[in-house]
């Protein structure tokens with residue numbers, strides 16, 4: 189879905205997203221690293237998976253759980269940077285989400 | 292509690308220009324910004340060198356760097372990765388300062404004056420399938436390019452309208468990417484139609500020529516451009532698989548991996564609504580904006596607004612308005628006389644007028660599409676809480692008269708985005724059900740925290756507050 193420009197010479201950073209090893213670049217937001225890796229889904233709702241939509245902190249669709257951070261409430265993957273050894277996974281939203289058509 | 296004379300919220304062109312000038316003029320200034328580096332979305336950078344990005348972003352990247360350098364030498368205090376979660380009438384601001392991986396610490400600061408330079412966001416338009424992974428804002432793709440040197444790849448479709456959509460399209464091509472189709476919601480003869488409606492259009496010829504140039508360029512590069520696009524649908528199970536639309540009386544379907552949408556930009560009014568400032572409905576831009584005087588002062592004492600957060604004017608105008616707000620702050624806070632303020636402001640007001648002269652034309656050329664105001668019943672409007680258009684219409688029919696009441700009826704707008712994505716659509720839906728003009732439906736009220744906080748954040752804030760007591 190996204191590829192890196194060839195002259196991007198930043199250091200490599202390795203993180204884990206749900207047991208998948210993801211190689212990113214230093215300074216990437218976690219959302220950018222996941223998208224560059226082809227992972228479009230960052231959050232689960234009763235209505236299905238969701239992924240980063242705005243990349244600027246206003247949509248909250250990129251919520252992830254980062255091991256040891258955020259107290260389980262979900263962090264915006266587009267607002268945090270990757271670091272070596274980071275462990276993260278999809279955030280599961282517990283809300284009044286209803287499957288489409290349930291109204 | 293820490294103090295500063297001037298607090299500037301937002302590190303885009305308006306905030307940077309405001310903070311730099313205020314600090315240069317002897318006002319003790321602090322700028323807080325949510326991003327890790329200054330520049331805002333327009334001058335966003337990943338802080339690394341890339342000759343490809345220099346070539347793609349050209350003048351804009353250079354100008355952004357200049358603005359940042361001027362700010363860094365101004366003496367203003369800079370606080371990156373800092374969110375404002377609370378603002379009060381006495382100028383007290385609750386800050387949440389995060390490290391790179393999101394762990395927060397809270398802090399309170401008291402400012403004599405606060406400038407809100409929170410910028411713009413892409414206009415949310417709810418269409419079928421817009422919640423599917425693989426559907427993103429075009430501006431999001433541009434942010435990925437600027438800050439992470441990422442280029443869209445695979446079967447990429449762009450849809451919507453506006454200068455940014457065209458700019459993103461050309462940047463993708465120039466970065467070596469491919470575009471399967473560009474779906475323009477404006478009519479093909481848009482330029483002629485808009486010109487007839489606009490007596491002031493004479494000033495906008497360059498802009499029109501640029502627009503026409505963009506379409507020509509895209510077509511020359513083999514990108515199919517469809518005009519007058521209606522009935523946009525993103526299809527797929529689990530993720531985007533295809534894009535459907537109607538144009539020229541024909542229904543089209545194109546397999547796609549990535550759909551980038553853009554329907555213009557609107558002011559980010561979260562903070563101005565939170566402080567209870569007066570807002571006006573901007574008919575041409577189809578958005579709320581705070582009511583401001585010619586120096587950006589809001590209806591709430593101590594608070595001013597600079598840049599696109601006060602009405603969409605673009606990056607150039609934002610920078611100028613930042614300087615105007617800074618002059619006013621310097622005059623109010625001491626170091627500058629009113630006469631000097633007015634003398635320095637006169638050429639800036641002229642510049643601002645020149646920079647915004649083209650806006651009416653752009654608004655007329657690229658209006659939000661008709662389908663923006665009328666999503667089908669099964670479309671999810673509130674992405675956070677999964678509330679469909681049908682449920683909002685039903686609540687409106689049962690007597691719900693505005694977005695604030697709607698929260699109680701449906702939880703629409705109560706998720707973590709706090710109505711940032713659904714607010715504009717909800718307003719249009721309720722207005723339509725009641726057959727009332729859209730501007731009579733008030734925007735959603737904003738209550739603290741202005742940012743969704745974690746339990747840990749709240750605990751730290753409570754602890755910091757009780758420490759203050761001793």
Ligand code: FES
Pocket residue numbers: 219239240241242243244245246247248249250251264265266267
């Ligand atoms: S992608 Fe919208 S908040 Fe992160």
